[in-house]
Amino acid sequence: MTATSTSGTRAPVGPPSAPTPVVPGFHPDPSVVRVGDTYWMVCSSFEYAPGVPLFRSTDLLTWEQVGHVLARPDQLDVSTAPGSGGITAPTLRFRDGRFWMITTNLADGGWQTLVTTEDPLGRWSEPVRMPEVRGIDPDLAWDDDGTLLITYAGFGAGGPAGLVQQAVDPATGAALTERRHVWQGTGGRFPEGPHLYRIGGWWYLLIAEGGTERGHAVTIARGRSPQGPFEPGPANPLLTHRGIESPVQNTGHSDLVQRPDGSWAIVFHGVRIRGASPQFHVLGRETFAAEVTWVEGWPRLGEWLTPEPAPVLVDELAGPDLPPSWVSPRRFPAEVLTREDGGWRISAVDGDPASDDLAFAGRRQEHLYARFRAVVDAAGGTGGLSVRMDGRHHLDLEVDGDRVRAVAQVGPLRSVLGEVPVPDGDVVLEIRAVPDEGHFSSTALGPDQLVAGVVQGGGFTELGRLDGRYVSTEVAGGMTGRLGGVWCSSGSLVVRSSSYAGSDDPAAVPTV
Numbered sequence: 001m002t003a004t005s006t007s008g009t010r011a012p013v014g015p016p017s018a019p020t021p022v023v024p025g026f027h028p029d030p031s032v033v034r035v036g037d038t039y040w041m042v043c044s045s046f047e048y049a050p051g052v053p054l055f056r057s058t059d060l061l062t063w064e065q066v067g068h069v070l071a072r073p074d075q076l077d078v079s080t081a082p083g084s085g086g087i088t089a090p091t092l093r094f095r096d097g098r099f100w101m102i103t104t105n106l107a108d109g110g111w112q113t114l115v116t117t118e119d120p121l122g123r124w125s126e127p128v129r130m131p132e133v134r135g136i137d138p139d140l141a142w143d144d145d146g147t148l149l150i151t152y153a154g155f156g157a158g159g160p161a162g163l164v165q166q167a168v169d170p171a172t173g174a175a176l177t178e179r180r181h182v183w184q185g186t187g188g189r190f191p192e193g194p195h196l197y198r199i200g201g202w203w204y205l206l207i208a209e210g211g212t213e214r215g216h217a218v219t220i221a222r223g224r225s226p227q228g229p230f231e232p233g234p235a236n237p238l239l240t241h242r243g244i245e246s247p248v249q250n251t252g253h254s255d256l257v258q259r260p261d262g263s264w265a266i267v268f269h270g271v272r273i274r275g276a277s278p279q280f281h282v283l284g285r286e287t288f289a290a291e292v293t294w295v296e297g298w299p300r301l302g303e304w305l306t307p308e309p310a311p312v313l314v315d316e317l318a319g320p321d322l323p324p325s326w327v328s329p330r331r332f333p334a335e336v337l338t339r340e341d342g343g344w345r346i347s348a349v350d351g352d353p354a355s356d357d358l359a360f361a362g363r364r365q366e367h368l369y370a371r372f373r374a375v376v377d378a379a380g381g382t383g384g385l386s387v388r389m390d391g392r393h394h395l396d397l398e399v400d401g402d403r404v405r406a407v408a409q410v411g412p413l414r415s416v417l418g419e420v421p422v423p424d425g426d427v428v429l430e431i432r433a434v435p436d437e438g439h440f441s442s443t444a445l446g447p448d449q450l451v452a453g454v455v456q457g458g459g460f461t462e463l464g465r466l467d468g469r470y471v472s473t474e475v476a477g478g479m480t481g482r483l484g485g486v487w488c489s490s491g492s493l494v495v496r497s498s499s500y501a502g503s504d505d506p507a508a509v510p511t512v
Contacts, residue, residue: 019270020307020308022307023041026482026483027044027364028269028284028285028287029090029137032092032267033092034257039056042092044088045068047078047084049332050070050072051086051087053067056120060257060305061289061307065324067324069124070103074126075113075126076113078331081107083480086107089192090103091103091140091195091255093141095142098116099120100114100140102138102139103138104152109131111129112129112152112173113129114130115127115128128170128171131173133166133179135154138150139195148170149165149226150167151194153190153191153192163182165182165226166180182205183205183207183230186219188210190208190211191208193253195256202224206256208253209252217239217240217242218237218240218252220236220298233298235298235300238299238300239251239266248270249270250269251270253268264294268289269285271286272368274368275447276443276444279474280473282448282481283364283367285479290303290304291303291305309503310503311502312366312503313500313510314501315497317344322334326361327483328361337361346493346494347381348383358489359383363484364482365433365481368448370432370502371509372484372485372499373428373501374497375495375496377425377427379424381491382489384486385397387450389480390478393470395431398489399429399493402424403422404419404420404427406418406453408470417452420463422456427454430455432450432452432509433482435448446467446469449466450471452465486498
């Protein structure tokens with residue numbers, strides 16, 4: 001790769017007035033690589049399986065999910081992961097005709113997971129584990145002699161140990177060197193998410209710091225050796241929205257990529273905040289992108305890449321295969337969902353429902369406003385439709401015998417909001433994310449309202465609604481975002497169909 005030099009003033013760091021993520025919904029910690037004319041990108045997946053969603057694009061604006069990297073149980077065990085545990089911050093690279101992906105699994109004691117493939121749409125290898133590389137956010141880079149260098153946010157006996165680096169044997173995962181400290185950033189808390197690049201005669205180290213909340217930032221340094229010493233960039237931070245008026249906050253955790261024409265771009269995550277102070281986000285950290293220019297050997301942020309927002313309406317369970325967007329917490333969807341004539345059967349699992357050990361499978365909410373719908377026959381069990389942040393924060397529609405009830409779970413509090421009798425057979429369940437109403441300075445203004453009900457006789461019967469802040473990251477905590485899908489707590493039920501409609505314009509979301 002080569003870097004070009006341009007002159008001029010620093011590019012604006014703020015987003016356009018109506019920012020649009022290139023990959024919406026809970027898709028944080030993006031890492032990108034270009035091979036030929038195609039870009040490939042991966043994101044964190046935490047407690048959900050399959051793990052590490054994989055996307056493909058030819059323009060950095062329009063991305064298609066083409067599967068998962070950790071798509072098999074022999075690659076991924078998140079069965080003991082708590083909420084926001086499991087898989088964090090992958091790095092994707094291409095070298096010697098192979099794709100390489102490394103990530104941390106915090107749930108199984110093996111720390112780093114390295115897999116490779118020649119065909120990203122095919123079978124990825126069984127993982128090479130690195131139990132001596134103890135930390136998160138591992139990067140992949142190769143020294144001039146071909147040595148694999150893992151730069152990461154280290155953990156020690158007392159907690160975080162800063163950004164460190166080790167040489168590792170990629171065949172066995174054995175550490176070849178003791179870990180050494182590298183650049184620790186510009187003083188922000190939690191230096192993490194490092195990516196190391198050889199560009200011309202320099203090694204550039206791009207990191208995140210400030211924490212992944214409102215203080216998040218991207219900073220950069222360079223040195224003549226991949227081990228440093230590293231000189232910080234003169235215009236740091238390269239990207240941050242801390243303390244500025246913007247509908248996108250928490251910007252950080254980025255990766256650089258060069259286009260075929262020599263120009264550069266950057267992908268990073270951020271959150272879209274709404275509601276009263278301190279404001280709330282419900283979709284998780286989403287992936288955004290921007291142009292990058294080079295000024296006197298240093299990257300500067302340019303204009304944001306903003307795809308045109310468009311409404312989405314998809315039937316999710318219309319065929320014999322689960323769509324790649326569907327995941328389950330702590331297990332693979334195939335462990336709870338099976339295809340049969342007339343739909344998909346979801347069956348309860350052994351475990352403690354109070355610890356979120358329920359059968360659930362679904363997809364991310366990817367728009368500010370959305371409608372989740374499922375047609376279910378619950379004659380053989382109890383369950384229905386749910387919109388969740390985690391196992392302790394969700395809104396459910398529960399079909400139990402001849403009744404459907406809307407149930408809100410907020411921490412340890414469980415409340416039945418309303419119920420209605422239903423006839424035997426198929427029941428059409430619907431949960432909507434709709435605009436909240438109120439003055440912007442009112443503490444009663446949440447990010448949205450979740451409305452749960454049933455569709456009967458061509459009309460919608462509301463059973464209850466919940467302030468959206470109770471299914472937000474600011475209330476639930478953690479690193480994920482909302483998902484909507486089907487669940488079962490006892491026996492089994494048949495899901496005849498499931499659909500998702502979403503838009504950033506509430507008027508574009510169909511209501512019946």
